[in-house]
Amino acid sequence: MAAGFPVAEYRSRLVAVQARMAAEDIAALLLTTEADLRYFTGYLTRFWESPTRPWFLVVPAAGDPVAVIPSIGAALMQTTWIRDIRTWRAPDYADDGVSLLADTLGELAAPGTSIAVPDGNGTALRMPVADWHRLQELVTGRAFSGDKGIMCAQRMVKSDAEIAKIAASCAIANRAFDRVPEIARRGTPLDEVFRRFQMLCLEEGADWVPYLAGGAGQGGYADVISPASDVPLAAGDVMMLDTGLVCDGYFCDFDRNFSVGPPSTETANAHALLIEATRTAFDMARPGVTAREIFVAMDKVVTGSAGGSDAGRLGHGLGMQLTEPPSLIASDHTVLSAGMVLTLEPGVGTQDGRIMVHEENIVIRENGAEWLSAPSGSDIRVI
Secondary structure: OOOOOOHHHHHHHHHHHHHHHHHHOOOEEEEOOHHHHHHHHOOOOHHHHOOOOOOEEEEEOOOOOEEEEEHHHHHHHOOOOOOOEEEEOOOOOOOOOHHHHHHHHHHHOOOOOEEEEOOOOOOOOOOOHHHHHHHHHHOOOOEEEEOOOHHHHHHHEOOHHHHHHHHHHHHHHHHHHHOHHHOOOOOOEHHHHHHHHHHHHHHOOOOEEEEEEEEEEEOOEOOOOOOOOOOEOOOOEEEEEEEEEEEOOEEOOEEEEEEOOOOOHHHHHHHHHHHHHHHHHHHHOOOOOEHHHHHHHHHHHHHOOOOOOOOOOOEEEOOOOOOEEEEOOOOOOOEOOOOEEEEEOOEEEOOOOOEEEOOEEEEEEOOEEEEOOOOOOOOOEEO
């Protein structure tokens, strides 16, 4: 699969967002986070790990986006389709791009108009608060506001080209999960499994593995976010690996459970229940159904409609970020539409306060759902 996207993909996104901006009377959209910048530019770098440099992209009501970025990123940005690239030498403790950004916004948004930033759940400003206040002081005569959910609505629905990238990530993870018996057996410390599983992901084609969590314990595990311990796997353990690997800028996010030796009846039944919940959600996931309805369907299977667990949700959106809107919770009434990519992630309590969780990745099509991860069968895998 070719890296990145054709310029036409980015222009299509720009046209769609500018139409949304026009409907909300927004003169300029100010973007500051990695995923939002990359969505319009294709600018893919791991340099975002450095918190000392802010990055900005301004999407005007008409015309092409303007990048306002540290000079260290200019060469890479010049390889994208963006042509108006304005830089400063960063970090600059006196003026870290603020005046340059203010001049750009003043040029692209006329006095009396509105400049918007994404401000909903899951968003972040990613610039110092002091600089944010100074920016508003410099850009006079314009109103700063939230983006009315424009970026969230736009990014929730993926193009076929984006879905293909996510499917490629899922295929890599599928192959890595199939190789777990090579690296995990009774007596193997869990932290060694974690390290070697990341190596498998890289061998199978992942660009990097930003997220790997899981756990192991008798009949289940305590949570699904802990780093690995050095405790060796023991007979009767349930081991879970949950990976969010990246291929060409797009994530997968699903897990697999393994029984160390033959599973107990309780473990086998819990796993089968998780698969039932996942398949129930898959069968009903289609355009017009709400995120809440998917949650309710899974919750009925795993808790008897008790309202979920402390995990908070039973799935979420997926794409350039490991988790994206919507959330599969009782209070999310987002209506599903073709092109949305979701995780289905039911969980059940087992013994002594432990849990088991199962996760798959799907895409919503016009006539229903389609698997992106290779769906697990009812029988838990044995190592």
